[in-house]
Amino acid sequence: MKDSIIQLDDTWISVRHTDVLPDRSSILFIHGLGESGLSFIESFDANDLKNYNLIVPDLAGYGRSTSAFNADYSFSAQVDRLSRLIDRFGLQKLFIVGHSMGGDIATLLAQQTEDKILGLINIEGDLTPYDVFISNLATEAAERGEFLKWFKDEFRQTIVYEQWAEKRESCRRYYASLWFCKPEAFLSNAKEIYEQSKSAENEIENKLGARFREIKMKKLFCWGEESLAQETRDYIQQKQTEIPNQRFAGAGHWVMIDKGEVFYSLIGEFCSMKE
Template sequence: MNQNGIISKVIVNYKGKFFEISTKFRNGNDELIMFIHGLGCSKNSFEHVWDSSEFENYSLLTFDLVGYGDSSKPMDFSYDMEEQAELCNLLLNQFQYDKIHIVAHSMGGAIGLLLAERIKDRLASFISVEGNLIGDDCGIVSRKTVGYSFEEFQNKLFDKLIMSSRLSEDLSSKLWGEMLAKCNSSAFYKSAQSLVEWSDSNKLLSLFIDLKVNKKYIYGDKNSQMDVLKMLKDIERISISSSGHFIMSDNPYEFYKKLYNIM
């Protein structure tokens, strides 16, 4: 147990199979904020929220998607965005809150939008943190991954990704490398395939634009030239200074302060 949250494993039954999902949870007010991490990441992406004074009275849930962190890592799971969304839905069903706020980063944005379809009656807000919406959102890593066969990726690329990130002088890259080291290579590869497919379809952008709840798009100021920013119509865009894609670790103080102000 951490003084800022209880770490535990939650068991969900999906299609007759049991999955362990590693969670960190704190019960506060009657509305739950669910944080969904990105490709190769884990619940540690949002670790700074537990030290944020703005959210000390909120109910918070961070967790490792199946295949990532300390959750189950089955080799025979599809790791499709839709199936991950359904596992998130089953996880949420074990937390009895009538109002859910989703904060979703990168790949988590795609999963979160598909989850939003499943919890329409309970969804209070959706905050996309550079969440995948269009094909251009699939950066070098996910597109490069799907350019290999799984065997080639596993033998030639995966360990190099981990090592190069861990050796980086950039703190956010180091953090990603540490999280990636706990990721199942099959989960990463299949997730990248599904993510590229969904992003290229432009269906995610439509889902985000059509959401009938409070919604915002948060991005790092180093990525202010992204094409997606021009495609969000009247959706509010919020820039976080001195940050790139890993906004929550690049500038956690500003990120969580602004997040609190828009919830």
């Protein structure tokens, strides 16, 4: 694994990656809200991915990357930076894997750069409003004028560290990433998730779910059986012809950590299969 710092305007993006060989297909991993590339660190040791270029950036405002140029953390700005990162590395035959918010961003990126994308894997991105929990709390705290206090004390310390971290390694790693996350990036993206998660009238899916469902390329939605709301499970069951999906027994929200060996084996199989 190598570490590079890529300058995009006045934003410096930290990227973990393998040697990028032009004759190989590539996999770009996009982390979730408050997360960093640490959430995909096992990918570099996965035997099923040895023949792929692996690109694992920290989004602007997250992990080891700097704050965003002009303080723009919007999904469109994050997608633009990732698109430029793809060009910097010269990636052509590309698969995208996004977790949670990263699944939302991956969906938008796939739509924008469809000519270069061979497939899309969405790990518990926001398909319905029923799984948008953290973003709702962050937005409500901001409306009360208490976001920073909520972020540091109630969310990071009480919810993640005291309630979640004891149960799963994935949550302990999430706690570590939260210390490097810029609160302003977290809030900006949480607010956008909150807005995008609103359903159309008489529809269970939200705007992001509709975008993912409408994508025609090879795709897969991955989810942990101990995570998704029942309403979302019912939705993907009803739409399974449009939303092919894979359940992971014993996994929570961080499928790629909770069931890493099985998950990365599936990724290798997905990327090696022809349409």
